[in-house]
Amino acid sequence: MDIPLPYYLCLSAALFVVGVAGVLTRRNAIVVFMCIELMLNSVNLALIAFSSFLGSITGQALVFFAMAVAAAEAAVGLAIVIAIYRNKQTVDIDAMNILKW
Amino acid sequence: MSPSMSDLTAIAPLLLVAGTALVVVLVDALAKRNRILGPVLTLAGLAAAMTFALPALGDAPASAAFGGMIRTGGFTSFFTLVFCVSGLLSVLLSMSYIETMVPGKGEYYALILLAVSGMILMAAAGDLVVFFLGLELMSLSFYILAGFARGRMTSNEAALKYFLLGAFATGFLLYGIALVYGATGSTALAGFPSRTGGLQQPLLLLAGLALLMIGLMFKVGAVPFHMWVPDVYEGAPTTVSAFMSTGGKAAAFSGFLIIFTPALLITQPALRDVVAAVAAISMVAGNVIAVTQTSVKRMLAYSSIAHAGYILAGVVAANPAGSNGVLFYLMSYTLMNAGAFGVVSLLENPDGSMLTFDECAGLSRRSPLVAALTAVFMFSLAGVPPFAGFFGKYYVFAGTVEAGFTWLAIVGVLMSVVSAYYYLRLVVLMYFNDQPGGQAVAVRPFGLAAVIVAAIALIGFGIFPSILLGLTARCF
Numbered sequence: 001m002d003i004p005l006p007y008y009l010c011l012s013a014a015l016f017v018v019g020v021a022g023v024l025t026r027r028n029a030i031v032v033f034m035c036i037e038l039m040l041n042s043v044n045l046a047l048i049a050f051s052s053f054l055g056s057i058t059g060q061a062l063v064f065f066a067m068a069v070a071a072a073e074a075a076v077g078l079a080i081v082i083a084i085y086r087n088k089q090t091v092d093i094d095a096m097n098i099l100k101w
Numbered sequence: 102m103s104p105s106m107s108d109l110t111a112i113a114p115l116l117l118v119a120g121t122a123l124v125v126v127l128v129d130a131l132a133k134r135n136r137i138l139g140p141v142l143t144l145a146g147l148a149a150a151m152t153f154a155l156p157a158l159g160d161a162p163a164s165a166a167f168g169g170m171i172r173t174g175g176f177t178s179f180f181t182l183v184f185c186v187s188g189l190l191s192v193l194l195s196m197s198y199i200e201t202m203v204p205g206k207g208e209y210y211a212l213i214l215l216a217v218s219g220m221i222l223m224a225a226a227g228d229l230v231v232f233f234l235g236l237e238l239m240s241l242s243f244y245i246l247a248g249f250a251r252g253r254m255t256s257n258e259a260a261l262k263y264f265l266l267g268a269f270a271t272g273f274l275l276y277g278i279a280l281v282y283g284a285t286g287s288t289a290l291a292g293f294p295s296r297t298g299g300l301q302q303p304l305l306l307l308a309g310l311a312l313l314m315i316g317l318m319f320k321v322g323a324v325p326f327h328m329w330v331p332d333v334y335e336g337a338p339t340t341v342s343a344f345m346s347t348g349g350k351a352a353a354f355s356g357f358l359i360i361f362t363p364a365l366l367i368t369q370p371a372l373r374d375v376v377a378a379v380a381a382i383s384m385v386a387g388n389v390i391a392v393t394q395t396s397v398k399r400m401l402a403y404s405s406i407a408h409a410g411y412i413l414a415g416v417v418a419a420n421p422a423g424s425n426g427v428l429f430y431l432m433s434y435t436l437m438n439a440g441a442f443g444v445v446s447l448l449e450n451p452d453g454s455m456l457t458f459d460e461c462a463g464l465s466r467r468s469p470l471v472a473a474l475t476a477v478f479m480f481s482l483a484g485v486p487p488f489a490g491f492f493g494k495y496y497v498f499a500g501t502v503e504a505g506f507t508w509l510a511i512v513g514v515l516m517s518v519v520s521a522y523y524y525l526r527l528v529v530l531m532y533f534n535d536q537p538g539g540q541a542v543a544v545r546p547f548g549l550a551a552v553i554v555a556a557i558a559l560i561g562f563g564i565f566p567s568i569l570l571g572l573t574a575r576c577f
Contacts, residue, residue: 005300009283016272016276019272020269020272023265023269029261029265032265033265033268036265036268036269036271036272039269039272039276040271040272040275042276043272043275043276043279046276046279046280046283047279047282050279050282050283050300053300054283054286054298054299054300056286056287058230058282058287058288059279059282061230062230062233062278062279062282062288065230065233065234066233066275069233069234069237069271072237072241073237073241073268073271076241076244076245076264077244077264077265077268079245080244080245080248080257080260080261080264081261083248083251083257083260084257084258084261087252087254087257088254088257093261093265096258096261096262098254098255098258098336099255099258099259099262099331099332099335099336100332
């Protein structure tokens, strides 16, 4: 028997919420970034499940775009983190406090 | 359904901008010593894209290219013009500004061009996938541009905050696209969302649309998704702030107009009320916090949150008057905000410390021209009649009243009065305060030319608003 669609969607939503919770609670820029990647991958899971159940290819095509975008985002994001580390010797986002009010 | 030549001509402006970006990167690598070729090529590419976008300006109904992936027509052309104007002004302002800040980095101009191509892709999107790609192309370029002054801590911090929060919002937006796809069975925007197919679960569709809306509201910088705006606009190089706050905002609003169309908002009254509430909170919070600022750049950042609220009011209206108002507002906002940030870039200390209100005291004695230009932008931002900013607000609020959201228009007008306080405070300081000292005005002929052109255009569109309104009326 096939696994019903809601199972996939619940898993995807759970992963997404874990990602969101991680972004909101973690203080290390790299860990925050990993949580964002988790959010994007939970979306990929939902897309593939929809694609398979609807019998439509669009969802799977979008997953490839999402993966390419996530890779580009990783390159830019890590470069920014390295630039910060060179200037500040820390990647703790609580230390990013020059700009306020 | 293989692509034809007419598909290529339909995206000619996009191809020109993206192609110029690649050429600028090559030129920077091959002709290291030549500092003027990059910006000149960039200006030429943007101007050429504008001329290719002009003929389609009068075309009313959107026609499709690439099997419905790209929409052409008046709407796309109008937004292409707005993005190119924003890019042109920013490049002119950046010449010699960015060179003194970060010497020998020619990829700056290529990044601006790539961001403009992302924006054009967003406004031309006929499919959520294309929209997502355009949005990411723009955002990734912005992340790098915000951190462009690598040695400066403020720029680093702006880039990291923008990147983390921007990627976070991308997650919401993509999840929204996935749920909408599941509910309707396709990512195409044509016939969206009333088509049959997909799971036909109203709740799934509503959740998807809500997540999409969160992603877009983050990009336009509306309260409560505005936390990044002041930090990023303040920390980024001023010319980059000018570009992000005008082109970037216009691109995000083009997304609002093509996804949350009037037809969709009327069938989803819950979403419409949410947009109305967000618009009202943005106007109040942006303006009230802007009053307390001492840094001119940060004041402009909070005022841009308030302006996002005004423009959202035009989206809430969901009628032709409101939509026309949004387009008119975006064009005039691009001119006045790029001009305002441009003036800040001329007045700023070269060491990167923030320009405060006090440093502008007595500016009319030191530089009557720059003071007069600043006054034009401040009056226009405040919405004083002879300038285009007034008509933008007028059309947006006229549409809002027509749609029955009178309370929203009242909030908007009251908050415009609050905004007059901090805009005019700058003008009063410049003209009626004779404190000696203050920073000498930087001599940058290109930057000054850009600011003068923006001011003239603002006055022109303010006296003859029908020029612009004739174009926007044929966009839908």
